[in-house]
Amino acid sequence: MSLFHDPTAASTPYKDPTPLPDDIPKVNELGATSAPLKSASFFIGAHCKEFNEDFMLCKQESRDPAHCLKEGRRVTRCAADLINKLRENCFKEFEEHWNCLEYNNQEFYPCRKPERALNKCVFEKMGLTKTIPGTPEGKTPVHELTNPVFKRQQK
Protein backbone atom coordinates (compact mmCIF):
# COMPACT_ATOMS: atom_id res chain seq x y z
CA MET A 1 0.00 0.00 0.00
CA SER A 2 2.58 2.59 1.07
CA LEU A 3 5.88 0.77 0.63
CA PHE A 4 9.10 2.86 0.52
CA HIS A 5 11.31 2.01 -2.46
CA ASP A 6 14.84 3.27 -1.75
CA PRO A 7 16.02 5.11 -4.91
CA THR A 8 19.62 4.09 -4.32
CA ALA A 9 18.64 0.40 -4.53
CA ALA A 10 16.74 0.71 -7.83
CA SER A 11 17.40 -1.88 -10.57
CA THR A 12 17.14 0.56 -13.48
CA PRO A 13 19.21 3.78 -13.68
CA TYR A 14 17.52 7.10 -12.92
CA LYS A 15 16.00 8.80 -15.95
CA ASP A 16 15.93 12.59 -15.69
CA PRO A 17 12.30 13.73 -16.32
CA THR A 18 13.38 17.26 -17.34
CA PRO A 19 16.69 16.97 -19.21
CA LEU A 20 18.42 19.94 -20.79
CA PRO A 21 17.65 20.48 -24.52
CA ASP A 22 20.05 18.81 -26.94
CA ASP A 23 21.46 22.06 -28.33
CA ILE A 24 23.17 22.83 -25.00
CA PRO A 25 26.66 21.24 -24.88
CA LYS A 26 27.14 18.68 -22.15
CA VAL A 27 30.01 19.25 -19.70
CA ASN A 28 30.97 16.70 -17.04
CA GLU A 29 30.60 17.94 -13.48
CA LEU A 30 33.70 18.32 -11.35
CA GLY A 31 34.27 15.16 -9.33
CA ALA A 32 36.63 16.59 -6.73
CA THR A 33 35.29 16.79 -3.17
CA SER A 34 35.71 19.60 -0.64
CA ALA A 35 39.28 18.95 0.64
CA PRO A 36 41.02 18.70 -2.76
CA LEU A 37 39.03 21.73 -3.94
CA LYS A 38 40.07 23.77 -0.90
CA SER A 39 43.67 22.72 -1.41
CA ALA A 40 43.57 23.76 -5.09
CA SER A 41 41.43 26.86 -4.44
CA PHE A 42 44.10 29.53 -4.84
CA PHE A 43 45.48 27.82 -7.94
CA ILE A 44 41.98 27.71 -9.46
CA GLY A 45 41.80 31.42 -8.69
CA ALA A 46 45.12 32.07 -10.42
CA HIS A 47 44.47 29.83 -13.43
CA CYS A 48 40.79 30.55 -14.11
CA LYS A 49 40.59 34.21 -13.07
CA GLU A 50 38.96 35.54 -16.26
CA PHE A 51 36.34 32.80 -16.53
CA ASN A 52 35.39 33.10 -12.85
CA GLU A 53 35.09 36.89 -13.06
CA ASP A 54 32.99 36.60 -16.23
CA PHE A 55 30.63 34.20 -14.49
CA MET A 56 30.29 36.35 -11.38
CA LEU A 57 29.57 39.49 -13.42
CA CYS A 58 27.03 37.58 -15.51
CA LYS A 59 25.28 36.34 -12.36
CA GLN A 60 25.18 39.90 -11.06
CA GLU A 61 23.14 40.86 -14.13
CA SER A 62 20.50 38.18 -13.57
CA ARG A 63 20.17 35.21 -11.20
CA ASP A 64 18.13 33.22 -13.71
CA PRO A 65 19.97 29.88 -14.18
CA ALA A 66 19.47 29.95 -17.97
CA HIS A 67 21.24 33.32 -18.30
CA CYS A 68 24.78 32.17 -17.40
CA LEU A 69 24.97 28.63 -18.76
CA LYS A 70 27.82 29.41 -21.19
CA GLU A 71 30.00 31.12 -18.58
CA GLY A 72 29.24 28.30 -16.15
CA ARG A 73 30.41 25.69 -18.66
CA ARG A 74 33.64 27.60 -19.11
CA VAL A 75 34.22 27.74 -15.35
CA THR A 76 33.63 23.99 -14.98
CA ARG A 77 35.93 23.15 -17.89
CA CYS A 78 38.71 25.39 -16.58
CA ALA A 79 38.54 23.98 -13.04
CA ALA A 80 38.49 20.39 -14.32
CA ASP A 81 41.50 21.20 -16.54
CA LEU A 82 43.41 22.57 -13.55
CA ILE A 83 42.61 19.55 -11.34
CA ASN A 84 43.81 17.29 -14.17
CA LYS A 85 47.08 19.21 -14.46
CA LEU A 86 47.56 19.17 -10.67
CA ARG A 87 47.10 15.41 -10.57
CA GLU A 88 49.50 14.91 -13.49
CA ASN A 89 52.29 17.12 -12.17
CA CYS A 90 52.12 17.29 -8.38
CA PHE A 91 49.95 14.35 -7.35
CA LYS A 92 51.89 13.39 -4.21
CA GLU A 93 52.15 16.91 -2.75
CA PHE A 94 48.51 17.62 -3.64
CA GLU A 95 47.29 14.44 -1.95
CA GLU A 96 49.42 15.08 1.14
CA HIS A 97 48.07 18.62 1.50
CA TRP A 98 44.42 17.75 1.19
CA ASN A 99 44.79 14.77 3.50
CA CYS A 100 46.36 17.13 6.06
CA LEU A 101 43.42 19.53 5.59
CA GLU A 102 40.95 16.70 6.20
CA TYR A 103 42.62 15.85 9.54
CA ASN A 104 42.47 19.49 10.66
CA ASN A 105 38.89 20.62 10.09
CA GLN A 106 39.88 21.89 6.63
CA GLU A 107 41.78 24.83 8.06
CA PHE A 108 44.97 26.07 6.41
CA TYR A 109 47.02 27.09 9.45
CA PRO A 110 48.10 23.59 10.68
CA CYS A 111 49.15 22.45 7.21
CA ARG A 112 51.77 25.02 6.21
CA LYS A 113 54.55 22.46 5.68
CA PRO A 114 52.71 20.37 3.02
CA GLU A 115 51.37 23.63 1.59
CA ARG A 116 54.88 24.99 1.08
CA ALA A 117 55.86 21.79 -0.75
CA LEU A 118 52.75 21.99 -2.94
CA ASN A 119 53.27 25.67 -3.74
CA LYS A 120 56.90 24.98 -4.69
CA CYS A 121 55.94 22.07 -6.97
CA VAL A 122 53.08 23.97 -8.62
CA PHE A 123 55.28 27.03 -9.21
CA GLU A 124 58.04 24.95 -10.77
CA LYS A 125 55.87 22.75 -12.97
CA MET A 126 52.85 24.96 -13.75
CA GLY A 127 53.97 28.51 -13.03
CA LEU A 128 51.08 29.36 -10.66
CA THR A 129 51.59 31.16 -7.34
CA LYS A 130 49.22 31.46 -4.42
CA THR A 131 48.38 35.10 -3.68
CA ILE A 132 45.94 36.12 -0.96
CA PRO A 133 43.99 39.12 -2.29
CA GLY A 134 43.58 41.80 0.33
CA THR A 135 46.85 41.38 2.22
CA PRO A 136 47.82 44.83 3.58
CA GLU A 137 50.68 46.55 1.72
CA GLY A 138 54.08 45.85 3.18
CA LYS A 139 53.00 42.89 5.33
CA THR A 140 53.98 39.30 4.51
CA PRO A 141 51.00 37.12 3.59
CA VAL A 142 50.03 34.68 6.32
CA HIS A 143 51.09 31.62 4.35
CA GLU A 144 54.67 32.94 4.08
CA LEU A 145 55.14 33.89 7.73
CA THR A 146 58.09 32.09 9.32
CA ASN A 147 56.81 32.42 12.91
CA PRO A 148 53.01 32.65 12.81
CA VAL A 149 50.80 33.22 15.85
CA PHE A 150 48.24 30.55 14.88
CA LYS A 151 50.04 27.24 14.38
CA ARG A 152 49.97 23.59 15.37
CA GLN A 153 50.66 22.95 19.03
CA GLN A 154 52.82 19.92 18.19
CA LYS A 155 55.70 20.33 15.79
Add this chain to the structure above:
Amino acid sequence: MPVPWEALIPFGLLTVMFGAAGTLLNTSKRLQNQGKGPRYNIDAWDEMMMDRDRRLTGHPRGQRSDPVAPDDFSTSSMWYTERTR
Protein backbone atom coordinates in the same frame (compact mmCIF):
# COMPACT_ATOMS: atom_id res chain seq x y z
CA MET B 1 55.62 1.11 58.21
CA PRO B 2 52.37 0.08 56.44
CA VAL B 3 51.44 2.43 53.53
CA PRO B 4 47.67 3.20 53.30
CA TRP B 5 47.38 1.98 49.71
CA GLU B 6 43.63 1.43 50.07
CA ALA B 7 43.21 5.22 50.15
CA LEU B 8 44.59 5.47 46.60
CA ILE B 9 41.97 3.07 45.17
CA PRO B 10 39.37 5.84 44.57
CA PHE B 11 41.97 7.91 42.65
CA GLY B 12 42.81 4.90 40.54
CA LEU B 13 39.12 4.19 39.95
CA LEU B 14 38.44 7.78 38.86
CA THR B 15 41.42 7.79 36.49
CA VAL B 16 40.39 4.49 34.92
CA MET B 17 36.71 5.49 34.63
CA PHE B 18 37.46 8.89 33.03
CA GLY B 19 40.07 7.33 30.78
CA ALA B 20 37.76 4.55 29.63
CA ALA B 21 34.84 6.93 29.02
CA GLY B 22 37.05 9.38 27.12
CA THR B 23 38.64 6.67 25.00
CA LEU B 24 35.23 5.19 24.19
CA LEU B 25 33.91 8.61 23.15
CA ASN B 26 36.99 9.33 20.98
CA THR B 27 36.71 5.90 19.32
CA SER B 28 33.01 6.41 18.66
CA LYS B 29 33.63 9.83 17.08
CA ARG B 30 36.45 8.47 14.90
CA LEU B 31 34.35 5.52 13.77
CA GLN B 32 31.61 7.91 12.69
CA ASN B 33 34.06 10.11 10.75
CA GLN B 34 36.15 7.51 8.89
CA GLY B 35 39.13 7.64 11.25
CA LYS B 36 39.38 11.44 11.41
CA GLY B 37 38.16 13.77 14.16
CA PRO B 38 34.71 15.33 13.73
CA ARG B 39 34.30 18.66 11.88
CA TYR B 40 33.46 21.63 14.08
CA ASN B 41 32.42 25.26 13.48
CA ILE B 42 30.46 24.07 10.47
CA ASP B 43 28.64 26.91 8.68
CA ALA B 44 26.13 26.75 5.85
CA TRP B 45 28.91 26.62 3.22
CA ASP B 46 30.55 23.62 4.94
CA GLU B 47 27.19 21.86 5.22
CA MET B 48 26.59 22.38 1.53
CA MET B 49 30.07 21.04 0.66
CA MET B 50 29.63 18.02 2.96
CA ASP B 51 26.29 17.26 1.28
CA ARG B 52 28.08 17.46 -2.06
CA ASP B 53 30.75 15.08 -0.73
CA ARG B 54 27.99 12.67 0.32
CA ARG B 55 26.53 12.78 -3.18
CA LEU B 56 29.96 12.14 -4.71
CA THR B 57 31.33 9.47 -2.37
CA GLY B 58 28.46 8.13 -0.24
CA HIS B 59 29.76 9.52 3.09
CA PRO B 60 29.86 13.17 4.23
CA ARG B 61 33.57 12.81 5.11
CA GLY B 62 34.55 10.82 2.04
CA GLN B 63 37.04 12.53 -0.31
CA ARG B 64 38.13 11.94 -3.89
CA SER B 65 40.11 14.10 -6.29
CA ASP B 66 38.93 12.81 -9.68
CA PRO B 67 38.21 15.65 -12.11
CA VAL B 68 35.13 13.89 -13.51
CA ALA B 69 32.04 13.16 -11.39
CA PRO B 70 30.05 9.89 -11.52
CA ASP B 71 27.14 9.87 -13.97
CA ASP B 72 24.35 10.12 -11.40
CA PHE B 73 25.89 13.17 -9.71
CA SER B 74 24.26 15.68 -12.05
CA THR B 75 20.74 14.51 -11.18
CA SER B 76 21.16 13.64 -7.48
CA SER B 77 20.85 17.19 -6.17
CA MET B 78 18.02 18.10 -3.80
CA TRP B 79 17.54 21.27 -5.85
CA TYR B 80 15.05 19.33 -8.00
CA THR B 81 12.75 18.82 -5.02
CA GLU B 82 13.02 22.27 -3.43
CA ARG B 83 10.12 24.68 -3.61
CA THR B 84 11.01 27.93 -5.35
CA ARG B 85 8.28 30.06 -3.75
